[in-house]
Amino acid sequence: MSIRRQRTPPPARHSKVLIIGSGPAGYTAAIYAARSALSPFLVQGPQPGGQLTITTDVENWPGDKSVQGPELMARMGRHAAHVGAELISDFIVEVDLSQRPFVARGEMGTRYTGDTLVIATGANARWLGLESEVAYRGQGVSACATCDGFFFRDRVVAVVGGGNTAVEEALHLAHFARHVYLIHRRDTLRADKTNQARLLAHAKVTPIWNAEVIEVLGDGRAVTGVALGDTKSGARSSLDIDGLFVAIGHDPATELFKGQLAMDQDGYIVVTPGSTRTSVPGVFAAGDVQDRHFRQAVVSAGMGCMAALEAERFLIDAETLEVLTGEVAV
Template sequence: MRVDRHSKVLIIGSGPAGYTAAIYAARAALEPLLIEGLQPGGQLTITTDVENWPGDVSVMGPDLMARMRAQVAHVGTQVVSDTIVEVDLTAKPFVAVGDDGSRYTGDAVVIATGASARWLGLDTETRYRGAGVSACATCDGFFYRGRTVAVVGGGNTAVEEALYLTNFAAKVYLIHRRGALRADRTNQARLRANPLIEPIWHAEVAEVLGDGRVVTGLKLRDRRDGRLRDLAADGLFVAIGHDPATGLFRRQLAMDDEGYILVAPGSTATSVAGVFAAGDVQDRQFRQAVTSAGMGCMAALEAERFLAGHTPHAIAAEPGAPVTT
């Protein structure tokens, strides 16, 4: 059933960034309204063991998100299970439209819609995701101490993931579909100097091999002649990029060439006054739960300061900052 709701702070998206923004906004008596989106809790809901969240030696990703959501509700946030399909950041107050036509308005907006890893699109990749297949070396590299892993990709992210994994793994294969990397020269020099990394050129992963429980290897296809060969490996890290969930905001907010929302240095403020972006939707470098939570805190505090300096009438009359793309 369609409903219309207004809040001082409208939060679009959940996960560590959205939930933390809601906690801080609620404690500031801003009566936030949080729209959870298609995947309530974000990427951590499909993550198994999380061992780098402060205060927990180990916690399951879905359990951590359930705890955050419970805290959000406890402090008084209105949580709505809906998906935003349209936004108008030129209107004052700002307007977001849900999947069923419900209209949500806010005097300030926090965007926490996150990003998703690009995957290879293999059925076996999906089957072993979280059981040997990962898109985050920083998150999961620790589990491969003394073991053999493979990284797929040819850009800076792939090389940096491979280099990071040498802190744990005994052997790291870097699989690239071409004969040369796209990574910058500094990263390529570091890769060549590391004896634990072995590049495999002109190759693509045709299948992820496993015993039904965990990954045991990869089937590689040579892109030049189509020949297949097996490679023994305990884990596969896919590093072919991320896609920020920013389609709703295109042509309304300044973004970089990959679609990440641009924010002011040391801030979560976007190109539109009163609109703030937190977490993976603007962070192309770290993409960690703890940094997303930190940015959610920043966004709520900045929204509070913005609202303190603007009466509702002034908010309604003030034009947004120019948008560049």
């Protein structure tokens, strides 16, 4: 006679505010939600602290002349925990936004439920996929001209890409650098005509057409140049530079939410203008997961504040509706 063993349901934990993601947006949302006595859970994800944990010097964070990225994120995490947020070391692999409370399942099976949900999963820069590129990240290779351009004042730099982001990065760098090269694998740009005209007319910017970076060159401490391959002839050449900026796009970390939230054609979560509200009431999106334009830590932190305050307002309105009518807001 066989004995059926009843499966133990996975453990469940509930919070009024569930936050997924632990960059500046997630930590700031946790701080504000905790200060509102909402006892938020913050599930940190695979890279606690987000992209800033792989950034060295940060010189544009208000109040700090210079701070290391990992140190800044550690401070934000400690602040969130100090005011009452619970930081959970787990990785969300599945979410269900079809009803409230919302459900998120962790990698080890734990079910997290939230009356509201703040999505702060960020976005990841696309890289060239070169070993030498990885070796020199933070030592001359960057994916953010706005973040790191200041460090290349009066130096020679190159930008890889052909869209609006690459052109805008090149024009931004031209404010600091002695000269900027734009390396593009085709002979025409994808950027809009206005940006193209500005770039091609700039005396400090030189496009290099039909070329791709095949290796980042350096002395073990810093970038000294790049090896280029001609995309038509296959000929190889080298270019002496002090810094390389990769501007071939970002991928928002929204795979978990596809089919459940409105997104644009590139996978960024769509929010109500001037808000962090998504297409699902009670779900809010903050930071790079919805911001395709600025991608700055201070902007993400501001959105995290907005998301927490909007989540608090949603909960107040939902409780008021239930008291007045006996109906539960959905």
